[in-house]
Amino acid sequence: MTTAEIKLTAKDFVTDQEVRWCPGCGDYSILKQVQTVMPELGIPREQIVFVSGIGCSSRFPYYMETYGMHSIHGRATAVASGLKAARPDLSVWIVTGDGDALSIGGNHLMHLLRRNFDVNVLMFNNEIYGLTKGQYSPASPFGKVTKSTPMGSIDHPFNPLALCLGADSTFIARSMDRDPIHLREVLKRANAHKGTSMVEIYQNCNVFNDGAFEVFTEKATKKLNTLMVEQAKPLVFGANSDKGIKLDGFKPVVVDLADVSVNELWIHDEKDQVKASILVRLFDAPSDENTLPRPFGVFYTEDRFCYETEMNAQIAHAIETKGAGDLDDLIRGKNTWTI
Amino acid sequence: MKTEIKSDVVILFAGDSGDGIQLTGSQFTTTAALFGNDISTFPNFPAEIRAPQGTIAGVSGFQLHFGSVEIFTAGDAYDVLVVMNAAALKANIKQLKPGGIIVANSDGFDPKNLKLAKYPDGVNPLKDGSLEKFKVYEIDVTKITRIALADSGLGTKEMDRSKNMFVLGYIYWMYNRSLDNSIEFLKEQFKKRPELIDANVKVLKAGFNYGDTVEAPMHRFEVKPAPVAKGTYRSIMGNQAAALGLVAAAQKSGLTLFYGTYPITPASDILHELSKHKNFGVKTFQAEDEIAAITSSIGASFGGALGVTASSGPGIALKGEAIGLAFMLEIPLVIVNVQRGGPSTGLPTKTEQADLLQALYGRNGEAPVPVVASYTPSDCFYGAFEACRLALEFMTPVFFLSDGYIANGSEPWKFPAAADLPELKVSFAKNELKEGEAFLPYKRNEKLARPWAIPGTKGLEHRVGGIEKENETGNISYDPDNHELMVKLRQEKVDRIADYIPLQTLDNGNEKGKLLILGWGSTYGSIKTAVRDAIAEGLDVSHAQVKYLNPFPKNLGDMLKNFDKVLIPEINNGQLIKVIRDKYFIDAKGLNKIKGMPFSSDEIKEKIKEMLK
Ligand SMILES: Cc1ncc(C[n+]2csc(CCOP(=O)(O)OP(=O)(O)O)c2C)c(N)n1
Ligand code: SF4
Ligand SMILES: [Mg+2]
Numbered sequence: 001m002t003t004a005e006i007k008l009t010a011k012d013f014v015t016d017q018e019v020r021w022c023p024g025c026g027d028y029s030i031l032k033q034v035q036t037v038m039p040e041l042g043i044p045r046e047q048i049v050f051v052s053g054i055g056c057s058s059r060f061p062y063y064m065e066t067y068g069m070h071s072i073h074g075r076a077t078a079v080a081s082g083l084k085a086a087r088p089d090l091s092v093w094i095v096t097g098d099g100d101a102l103s104i105g106g107n108h109l110m111h112l113l114r115r116n117f118d119v120n121v122l123m124f125n126n127e128i129y130g131l132t133k134g135q136y137s138p139a140s141p142f143g144k145v146t147k148s149t150p151m152g153s154i155d156h157p158f159n160p161l162a163l164c165l166g167a168d169s170t171f172i173a174r175s176m177d178r179d180p181i182h183l184r185e186v187l188k189r190a191n192a193h194k195g196t197s198m199v200e201i202y203q204n205c206n207v208f209n210d211g212a213f214e215v216f217t218e219k220a221t222k223k224l225n226t227l228m229v230e231q232a233k234p235l236v237f238g239a240n241s242d243k244g245i246k247l248d249g250f251k252p253v254v255v256d257l258a259d260v261s262v263n264e265l266w267i268h269d270e271k272d273q274v275k276a277s278i279l280v281r282l283f284d285a286p287s288d289e290n291t292l293p294r295p296f297g298v299f300y301t302e303d304r305f306c307y308e309t310e311m312n313a314q315i316a317h318a319i320e321t322k323g324a325g326d327l328d329d330l331i332r333g334k335n336t337w338t339i
Numbered sequence: 340m341k342t343e344i345k346s347d348v349v350i351l352f353a354g355d356s357g358d359g360i361q362l363t364g365s366q367f368t369t370t371a372a373l374f375g376n377d378i379s380t381f382p383n384f385p386a387e388i389r390a391p392q393g394t395i396a397g398v399s400g401f402q403l404h405f406g407s408v409e410i411f412t413a414g415d416a417y418d419v420l421v422v423m424n425a426a427a428l429k430a431n432i433k434q435l436k437p438g439g440i441i442v443a444n445s446d447g448f449d450p451k452n453l454k455l456a457k458y459p460d461g462v463n464p465l466k467d468g469s470l471e472k473f474k475v476y477e478i479d480v481t482k483i484t485r486i487a488l489a490d491s492g493l494g495t496k497e498m499d500r501s502k503n504m505f506v507l508g509y510i511y512w513m514y515n516r517s518l519d520n521s522i523e524f525l526k527e528q529f530k531k532r533p534e535l536i537d538a539n540v541k542v543l544k545a546g547f548n549y550g551d552t553v554e555a556p557m558h559r560f561e562v563k564p565a566p567v568a569k570g571t572y573r574s575i576m577g578n579q580a581a582a583l584g585l586v587a588a589a590q591k592s593g594l595t596l597f598y599g600t601y602p603i604t605p606a607s608d609i610l611h612e613l614s615k616h617k618n619f620g621v622k623t624f625q626a627e628d629e630i631a632a633i634t635s636s637i638g639a640s641f642g643g644a645l646g647v648t649a650s651s652g653p654g655i656a657l658k659g660e661a662i663g664l665a666f667m668l669e670i671p672l673v674i675v676n677v678q679r680g681g682p683s684t685g686l687p688t689k690t691e692q693a694d695l696l697q698a699l700y701g702r703n704g705e706a707p708v709p710v711v712a713s714y715t716p717s718d719c720f721y722g723a724f725e726a727c728r729l730a731l732e733f734m735t736p737v738f739f740l741s742d743g744y745i746a747n748g749s750e751p752w753k754f755p756a757a758a759d760l761p762e763l764k765v766s767f768a769k770n771e772l773k774e775g776e777a778f779l780p781y782k783r784n785e786k787l788a789r790p791w792a793i794p795g796t797k798g799l800e801h802r803v804g805g806i807e808k809e810n811e812t813g814n815i816s817y818d819p820d821n822h823e824l825m826v827k828l829r830q831e832k833v834d835r836i837a838d839y840i841p842l843q844t845l846d847n848g849n850e851k852g853k854l855l856i857l858g859w860g861s862t863y864g865s866i867k868t869a870v871r872d873a874i875a876e877g878l879d880v881s882h883a884q885v886k887y888l889n890p891f892p893k894n895l896g897d898m899l900k901n902f903d904k905v906l907i908p909e910i911n912n913g914q915l916i917k918v919i920r921d922k923y924f925i926d927a928k929g930l931n932k933i934k935g936m937p938f939s940s941d942e943i944k945e946k947i948k949e950m951l952k
Binding site for chain 1: 369372373375564567568569570571572573574575583586587590595597599616617618619620621622624626627628630631634635636637638639640641642643644646660661663664668720754755756757793794795796797798799800801802803804805806814815
């Protein structure tokens with residue numbers, strides 16, 4: 001049997017390391033979905049690299065039987081940029097947290113997105129610093145009481161995906177730990193996209209921020225508070241799929257499907273940057289009244305050149321026009337004299 | 340007119356940044372080198388790109404030292420000071436030798452320029468007798484240039500841009516040099532604007548002829564070719580040499596050079612140089628900051644490239660945490676620090692050697708990093724190459740130290756043939772595991788280096804990170820004994836490099852004696868000149884320049900003990916001396932200069948005399 005014929009399974013992506021997350025942590029489910037999806041991607045294990053920063057989420061590479069690097073806080077995006085530039089042949093996955101990606105690593109995230117390296121970013125958003133035991137993060141809502149904000153956070157939080165769209169991200173999606181099927185679909189889409197795929201994954205930290213995303217993940221409230229977007233489909237949600245979203249100019253409004261025909265609804269078009277910018281702005285706090293639901297799915301995709309492709313094209317062009325470099329010529333330079 | 344014979348001459352060309360000073364200087368340099376003189380140069384830029392014209396802050400200088408003898412520094416005091424305006428004179432007159440020559444563009448001494456240079460009202464140094472102890476040649480360069488170009492069809496602004504060619508031509512006359520090299524240069528430079536070739540050549544010739552025709556007695560000098568070793572030479576600046584050394588190391592190891600960096604003075608020129616050599620497969624990456632610069636290089640190295648990152652002090656400070664990561668990952672990485680005056684932003688355009696302790700110790704935890712420091716512009720080629728060799732052979736980050744003085748300074752270089760450079764053998768780990776055998780990413784070879792198993796190698800999938808790892812397996816481990824073992828192993832790996840580097844040699848002097856001057860880095864030229872002269876005067880002094888600062892060559896301690904006294908001159912407040920005293924328990928004395936400038940050889944010679952009294 002040749003190696004190409006060996007069909008990998010999720011088990012082949014499990015390492016011998018004991019998984020050290022707290023029991024009940026949302027990270028377990030994400031790990032499971034990633035391990036499940038990997039064999040379906042058809043990429044040999046040795047061609048896959050997981051790079052992470054620091055945080056609970058960033059322990060991830062140790063549990064993946066691929067190549068991996070657990071780097072330093074906030075820098076996985078930069079490490080991965082260099083790796084992809086040097087080795088465009090690899091499938092590179094970045095695992096990061098909301099603190100890792102948006103706080104200490106905010107700068108690199110922005111630049112990764114604009115450069116559009118062909119890598120995948122899985123940002124585990126638990127709206128808290130898990131590893132350091134419960135301080136608020138740049139994604140924590142205003143007023144959030146945490147260990148470092150006993151009187152409530154006075155930081156205005158980031159809207160992570162709006163930030164990413166602002167940085168000209170070419171693939172923007174959101175999923176959650178508690179919806180395995182959805183998450184696996186989004187992971188496959190991320191892998192298929194050529195360019196930086198930004199996937200925000202809502203992840204429950206049951207120890208320091210339990211239930212942060214409950215309304216989106218629990219059966220009783222999920223349907224009313226989430227909006228699952230699908231390409232070319234109208235935006236429908238609600239307990240009995242009885243509500244929809246219509247665009248009134250640029251303003252999204254909730255309508256009752258009893259009054260408004262499905263044909264009048266906003267049809268999801270992931271190539272439409274204007275619509276995507278409205279979609280990522282559907283970010284109401286679920287506790288408020290008359291809120292718009294929180295969207296999940298692939299919001300935006302765009303075909304744009306990748307940094308590493310251009311980098312190699314320049315090298316190829318230089319070799320084509322100047323010839324492959326000759327070390328003696330280089331050392332000699334243009335002006336010499338002999339004594 | 341008499342021609343005086345000189346063994347060596349120091350000229351400073353000075354003027355506004357816009358006066359074409361650097362070009363004038365580098366043209367004279369090539370011409371002198373082609374003639375066979377030994378030469379050393381140093382440019383002096385103003386800190387601000389567009390400092391106000393005519394002011395002291397805006398003065399740009401190019402210092403060159405050439406001779407019929409061996410030249411090791413850009414020179415201490417000037418024999419000739421060429422000034423395009425009053426500010427240039429004011430800023431540099433202090434360093435002109437008594438009896439030295441001033442060539443002054445008189446147009447740059449009009450009331451406006453005098454005022455900008457902050458001379459008191461009504462004072463013109465060219466007229467008030469204050470320059471009596473010098474020979475002053477006043478030339479209205481602007482006027483003569485405009486006359487020469489009267490029918491060129493150029494506007495006055497464009498005509499004035501050729502002023503520097505007049506000065507160059509005149510200095511060529513003074514030292515009786517051929518104009519050919521510069522004419523060739525102008526033809527190449529203005530290929531697309533033939534009218535500018537004509538204009539500049541015309542003015543260059545006008546400058547030369549001026550010397551011949553003017554009635555006032557002017558001096559001419561002869562500086563014969565130097566007895567330099569036979570061979571083919573080129574002129575090289577330190578940063579350029581470092582860039583070429585990196586490319587050479589990549590070629591010799593068969594790896595792709597990945598250079599992640601963020602612009603900073605005085606390191607940026609390495610990036611500029613490397614980005615021209617994409618046909619060598621060089622990947623330059625201008626990152627968003629120094630942290631991304633080094634971590635992207637780490638990523639590239641992890642992928643099997645030769646990762647290199649460069650900066651100057653402030654940027655190196657930002658890289659600290661990531662250097663620790665590379666150290667823990669035990670992957671090859673070269674960190675170039677082209678030092679400048681610190682701390683903080685410090686003196687960006689001035690030189691200093693004050694980052695040695697940062698290189699040796701500037702990280703959290705026990706994280707020793709090998710350090711190689713070059714000592715002349717051309718040595719930066721070998722220094723950078725050697726840093727790559729150590730990084731690849733020992734799977735470790737390595738510091739390569741240079742500084743603003745040698746980075747921007749230039750000298751003739753009898754360059755090597757590519758074939759004469761050592762091969763840098765790199766073998767990525769192969770999957771030779773037996774059935775059921777686990778890959779051990781931290782199992783070490785006889786040099787204590789671990790295998791470099793790059794992604795794409797089937798069966799060697801493994802995870803690395805900054806967390807302490809179990810010996811051999813590389814799995815996360817918080818075991819106390821294991822941690823101590825790993826710290827010792829990593830230290831031992833770096834210490835053992837001493838077995839694989841050359842022994843320390845003396846540059847000059849006896850093996851035993853009264854006084855050893857121990858230098859490192861760019862102080863080389865000044866020390867060498869001082870020691871040469873002191874020995875010629877019969878003093879018992881020797882000189883060694885350490886290039887390997889961690890680990891030190893194995894024989895360094897014994898060498899030091901052969902001398903009654905040891906003097907360590909440094910362009911800092913005493914850094915190498917701390918390490919030497921700590922390691923060898925000797926009562927070394929320091930000579931420290933912290934003015935953003937190199938030592939003059941006289942400063943060192945005086946100290947030698949004082950210590951041997
Ligand atoms: C330079 C540096 N600063 C601070 C820390 C401490 N630290 C580790 S993880 C972390 C926050 C992690 O939060 P997040 O990225 O959201 O990951 P989570 O643990 O929530 O998955 C902090 C502050 C560190 N490891 N390194
Ligand atoms: S602290 Fe929170 S995020 Fe971290 S492992 Fe525990 S539950 Fe998960
Ligand atoms: Mg978090």
